[in-house]
Amino acid sequence: MQKAVKLKELLKKRKGWKKRSWPQRDDDAQLLFALIDAKLCSMVPKMERIVKGQLFWCEEKIKKLDLSDGKLHRDPSAILFPC
Numbered sequence: 001m002q003k004a005v006k007l008k009e010l011l012k013k014r015k016g017w018k019k020r021s022w023p024q025r026d027d028d029a030q031l032l033f034a035l036i037d038a039k040l041c042s043m044v045p046k047m048e049r050i051v052k053g054q055l056f057w058c059e060e061k062i063k064k065l066d067l068s069d070g071k072l073h074r075d076p077s078a079i080l081f082p083c
Contacts, residue, residue: 004038006067011035030074037061037074040081053082 010031041058044050057079064075 003062003065003067004035004042007031007035007038007065007072010067010070010072027072030076031072033076034065034072034074037065051082057082 041061044054044058047054060079064077064079066073
């Protein structure tokens with residue numbers, strides 16, 4: 001989960017992140033949603049029963065996070081979790 005570590009590093013670079021209850025800028029909101037995506041993808045392997053569709057879902061979620069040049073580029077399209 002190298003992307004999760006890089007997301008946390010980007011979060012630490014932001015000043016005043018903890019003071020606000022909700023992100024004020026679009027970049028901050030995208031960072032928040034990317035952190036949520038990474039957390040969800042880290043929880044799936046810990047599930048008791050996993051099917052292939054859930055693993056493919058995680059792979060697609062992680063592919064949509066691009067952390068090049070120290071900036072976050074996230075595809076905002078929603079992918080629903082397979083049951």
